[in-house]
Amino acid sequence: MSGMRRAPRLSNGPVAIVSSPWIVVGAGVVVMVVLLFVALGAYRGRSPVPGGASLPPALPLPSVVAASSAPGLASSSAPVRPGLSVQASGLPPSATAGSVSPPAGRTGAPTVTRSPSRAPQGQPPVSGRYRVVQSFDGGFIGEVLIINSSAQSRGWTVWLEFSGGRLVTAWVEGVPQGTLRQTDGGFSYVSGVDVQPGGSVSLRFHLEQTSGTPRECTVDGVRCSGF
Template sequence: MSRSRRAAPSPASAVTSSPWVLVAIGVVVMVVLLVVALGSVRGRRTFPTQGPTDPAMSLPGLPVASATGPSVTGGAPGAASRPVAPGLSPRSTVLPARPTPAASTGSPRGDVRPAPSAPPSPPPPAPRSAVTGRYGVVNTFDGGFIGEVLLVNAGRSAHGWTVRLTFPRGRLVTAWVEGAEQGPFGFDGRVFTYRSGVDLGAGASVPVRFHFEQTGTTRPDSCTVDGVTCAGL
C-alpha cells in the first residue's frame, strides 16, 4: 500500500495557525522603533533659554573661537575675546579716533602792540650852491625903487642860479641882467622869481636888477639865491 505525500504548509497558514508568531513580530518592531527614537533624541542638543545676544552664538552646531585666542576687537592682549562664528565678521567696539584740532594761527591779541618802528632817517642836506647873492638898492624915487642882487660864483665850474624876492605887496615893472643873457622871470603879487638864461662862470659875477612900485618899502621880506639867504639885509 503506497503512502500518501503530505503537502508543505504555506507561510500564511503557518502564521495564522501560530498566534505567538505575530506577537513576537510586533514586539521586535516596537523594540526597533524604540531604539531609533532613543538614537534621535541623543543626537539633539538642548540650548539655554537665555543665550548670548550675538547672532554668531545663536547658530546651533557652529564651532566658536577659543576664549584664550587673540582679541579681534582691538582689546588688550590676553583679554578674553567674544566668540566668533566662522564666516561672520566680528563687530568692532573701538570708536574712531577724534581728529586733533590744528594749531591756531590767528592774529595776535588786541592787547599786544607791535614794536614801534624806527623813525625814518632825515634826508641828506642839499648841496650848497656855489653861487651866492647880496641884496642892494640902486635908486629910489616917488612910489618905487630899483634894486639888485649881485651874484658871485665862488665855485670852480659854471652854475645856473635862481633868485627869489618876497614883498608884502607891490607891482613889478621890469627886471633884467646887466651884461649877460637874459633869463625868464615873473611876479605873482608877492614873490618875484628870476632864473638864469646861461650859467654863471667860475669866479664870475653879475647883477640882477628889478624895478618895483607901490611896495611901501625897499627891503624885501626875504631874498634867496638857490635857497640860500642873500647877504646885505
C-alpha cells in the first residue's frame, strides 16, 4: 500500500515535561540560587567606610523641658545646654515669707526670741488700783489690784491706812498667802509670790467700823488709783 501516508509523530518534549513535574521544580530552585549569588555579589561590591572605621553612633538630642509660664511673668530665655539641668532661682515652694533656714550642720526650727515688753516711760513697774467690793452694815470688803507692767516677775508690798476701824482679815485671791502686819493707823501686806510680767493679783481685806475710803493706799511706795 504505497499510496497510504503515515501520520506524523508528535514530539515527546511537552509530554515529558507534563508527565515529569519535578523538572519544573528543579528549574525554579536553580533560578533562585542564581539570584541569591547575584544579590551577594552586589552587596560585596559596595565601597566600605575608609580605613575600616565604623560609623559613629548617633548622638541623642538634648531634651528641652518647657517651663510653665505664670500669668504676668515672662518665661526665661536662657538656652538649655546638653548635660546641664535647669535650676530655678529664689526660694523653694515650701519657703514662706519671714521664715529663716537653719545654718548648715544644724537641724530643727529656728528659735524666735522676742524682746520683753517694757512699762511705758513714767509709769511704775508695779501699781495698785483700789476699790470697795462689798459694803454692809458695820463694815465693808475692799480690794487692791496689784498690776505688774514690767518685763520681769516682781514682789510687792501694800500699805493701807484708815481713820480708825478694825481689820478683821486680809487675803490674796488664788495664790499662796503673804505676811500681814498691823499698826495703830493701818496695816501692811507683803506678797508671798511674785507677780508675773504683765500679770496682776488681788489683795482683799475686811474692815469694820470705818469708812470705805482710805487715808492712804500705796504699792511699793506708789499711791494707788481709784479713790
